[in-house]
Amino acid sequence: MKTLADLYQSSKNKYGNQPAFLTKNSSGEFDSVGYSELYELGLQLGTALIELEFPYKGHAAVLADNRLEWIITDYAIVMAGGADVPRGTDVTDSDLNHILPHSGATIVFAENDSVLKKLYQNQSALQNVHTIILIDKNAKGTGKELRFWDLIERGKELREKGNREIENRISQIQEEDLFTLIYTAGTTGRPKGVPLTHKNIMSQINRIPIKLEAGERILSILPVWHSFERMFEMVCIHFGAGTYYSSVRTLKEDLKKVKPTFMASAPRLWESVYQGIYATVAKSSSVKQSLFHAALFFSSNIQSAKRWLGFRELDLTGRNAIVSSFVGIFKVLQYILNILPATLLDLIVLKKIRQATGGKLKGTVSGGGALPIHVDKFFNAIGIQVLEGYGLTETSPVISVRILDEAVMGTVGPLYKGTSLRVVDPNTSKILWTTEEGGPKGYSVKGEIHVKGDQVMSGYYHDEENTRKVMNGGWFNTGDLGMMSYNDCLKIVGRTKETIVLLGGENVEPVPIENILSQSEFILQCMVIGQDQKYLSALIVPNPEFFPDYKPGVGFTSAEEEAKCAVKIQAVIKNAISATNGFKSFERVVDFRLLPKPFETGDELTAKLSVKRHVVTDKYSGLIRDIYSGKKEEVLR
Template identity: 30%
Template sequence: MREFSVPASATVSPEENLTDMVWANADRFANTVSFRRRVEGSWIDVTAADFAAQVMAVAKGLIAAGLQPGERIALMSRTRYEWSLLDFAIWAAGLVSVPIYETSSPDQVEWVLADSQAKAVIVEDADHRSRVGAVVDLLPEVRHVWQIEGPDARTGAAGAVDELTALGGAIPNTRVRARSRAVHADDLATLIYTSGTTGRAKGCELTHRNILAEVRADIHAYPRLLEPGNSVLMFLPMAHVLARAIAICAVYARTTLGHTSQIAGLVSDLGTFRPTFVLTVPRVFEKVHAKARAQAQDSGRGRVFDAAEETAIAYSRAHEGGGPSLGLRLRHALFDRLVYRRLRAALGGRCVAAVSGGAPLSERLTHFFRGVGIPVLEGYGLTETTAAACVNTLDAARIGTVGRPVAGTSVRIADDGEVLIKGEIVTRGYWNDEEATRQAMSDGWFHTGDLGELDSAGFLKITGRKKEIIVTAGGKNVAPAALEDRVRAHPLVSQCMLVGDRRPFIGALITLDVDALAGWRARRGLGAAKAGEAGKDPELLRELQRAVDTANESVSTTESIKRFRVLDEDFSEENGDLTPSMKLRRSVIARSRAMDIESIYRT
């Protein structure tokens, strides 16, 4: 099949915007618990009326600060309640939000602020403020910097929410209502910067229509998850479009939303919050599985866990055929008492499903968790498609695929195998980059850069990547070229190729410049050596580590090179590693150096 479409489940009217849901919830469901906020170790309820009042108060402060409709305001913070509060307050004031990953380097922060022409920045803590402060003097457009965590020990200033609330005390509610009503569906809601092949992030423009279409499509896909009375604990970065979309879905559907950024305490938070579903990336489930297996082995129950794992996988696979046999059902019931219920308890005991995106989870682990009783519903999308374009659902799932298109969306497979997407969820283009927009869009179809196949029922399977962007197991998009160039800037380095697609971290293959190596060794009184032998020299490895560390300073921690491998020989056109224009043939290198790549991730 070359194309599959799903009709829209709802329409977005021209006058709608994202703050409508906040005011409607407060008017009609005032006492509904919209959020549970972590305060000093306890979860505190925030009703729909409470949330609307706080959104109103902060929006008044933004207006009082002199910010004008359509201006951009950046938000740099870990996942926390204030993220959602500020996001909606920015929209209520008629402004455009610009999320920045809290792991971003000063150089990355400067680029986003400069390119978006942000007028204000809200940061979480003193560390973020120092990173912004390092570049804000170079950006005269930035007039305000507010800090969420307060009071500031140095100045005594209150936190951003209290400060903005106080600032807007004299602004009438009608000013906010007027600003909010003036925003229409096709107005810009957010600029999300996403990595490009050049290494410079592009500002993806998402309108209120884009996000509302995504929200309604997601709720249509997950009616038993996104409904009143259910709950979701958000621990992915809110700067990621998927986390943000599901958070907005929760507000729209009146599903109670919680936030946490303390991954070390995630199990505890899951136990006390007790969500009915979680949003995650494959790396989390890989860690849960690995930790459970390690604990079983440490306690002498490794063989029990292995048997339980095989049973769960067989049980899941059996449901795709004629169903499990009596013997398999009995084994499954036994291991449910011994193993599976403990895994479900680790997610709070009430979790009925997990929504996963950002990178693929292996089919084996997907079957394992479904057999345990936690179906992992994989989907597919990009920032440019406002998160999910395809999803597996509780009622229609095929493991090994990323599901069918969400409502109102069409997927087409181009002649070269590239996945194309059309619908109201698709971005209108890139900020200040008409050429990038032109290259990505054709007759309303967005070119994803991924390769895929559609089966007869419309389920999409991603088979490869057309673009060079690396997607780690944690769902982080990494553009390799800029960081590779920085490593290659060291005299001893001839070539550098980043690896890490579907892996837990970024690694690198490094080759040595033979002439530079000879000089380096001569200066140290060392004789001639082949590159492969020299690559095991501890002093040389320390020198290369310094080169990597220097290069890493230009990117966030999640984009940084964690380990590298020095290869025995250089890349060359003769052995097929390089094109005639000396560009890396990444797929060729990945195949020919597969063992070297594996050694990077071997513990």
């Protein structure tokens, strides 16, 4: 298969009436659409779009969240030979005014009245748009828009009369044609258009190392316009799995109802679940707390032994054969001594925790950000495999991913088949490690990650300046820092753009510091700051579960309770960011401030839940000035 149109037709032929996508009805139950019906709906809508003079290689914006109409629209645009320009309903005015004109979209799909209102309030953004299509059946509209399901009926009518224009379009589609133009949400500024071709996405689907079975139940909660979720849905179509559209708000009940076997997720989800489990345990009886910690202890020992004996323990030094033999003997004994209590406590304790996910979850792929190691270890210990992957929108998106039963924790897995990679010194451009034959193999040496392969974009859309910054001879500079382990797995250690340079010239990676602080039950979110300053500080969102007086959006209503919280968090920082934990003196967090509200998607967080550092820095510039004004002593010294 060379194009998505090939994939859609193949899946229709293979899986017929098997459930493809399932969405909730007004009663909260899931209704399904089979692969054959989905394909026909796509043909019908695509036929109507062609009648509306949607051209071959045309662009249509889709401003909507996860719903059945989204995937029908995707089918229609792709099979009509075009590319979609996707964004969620939380699209901002500035996004509209940049993305719509820049992309050249001539048709816009708007989910509801709220999105429609934004469009009409930004008339300058509609300079190229000749048609707006309103998706939601219950939306009022203004009378000027076309209705989604009316177009489906129109397409059906045309096809019943023998119209086969869309089949002609399908036959013209080439693998180098665009199927989507995604504008990166970005943590550092204005969105850039990433044009992805059929060849880009099909290289991911045809080489996927994780195998699903037809009929598997997949829960979808990430924004469908995000490249990670988008690719994963295409993979589900390839294997004939059923994708259930859920949301963070209904996730808990949907896990029990759907009993998913697999899902794609972001690290923040598992951090939230992790914190929720520990908050529940903290409120339980001392006997239940003891059983929980005992179950976790024995299971962790069993998993540790399995990893070592299966050569899946992270290796950054190169195993010494003699030392490995002695460690191996110890791990065998560890396994023998722990297997019985681990098995019993798994039945008594951990099985009940897994039931919260429906009890059938074989694993989940986590992408869109770094998975904290303590969260990683926890879920693998309780029997839920979290397979961390790595990639960017510009790489369609996967560069590497862990594989079921072969995962090396602390890494993002082996490279995706067909991917070339270099680890490059960001200061000298010297290649430290490479997949290229005869090239250097500097294992465990940190450098900037450059990649090349069929999944890599050709360059940013109509943006030569930014393209030159990241592309060189087909190699894409990810801007991420990483190293190759002796397990031949990629480990991400930071990002060059996130690197904080202190006044003394020291380079600090904030993410490892933020990850270890986030392990505390008292801290919900945090961001380390200190660019061009003498020392590091942190902006911290307290966890309301442990500070009932903290009201998101307001902060603490009692100065006394705020002071108690500050004392606890100060102790956390002192203990966590210390030489004992491997931090250098200049990596110590010297001061901090408590924020009045959590970071939110569409504001301080991108759709994939990465912190927009520039937004947080601007929003809390006053607090940051206060930290470094000299008015306050370095409280943690």
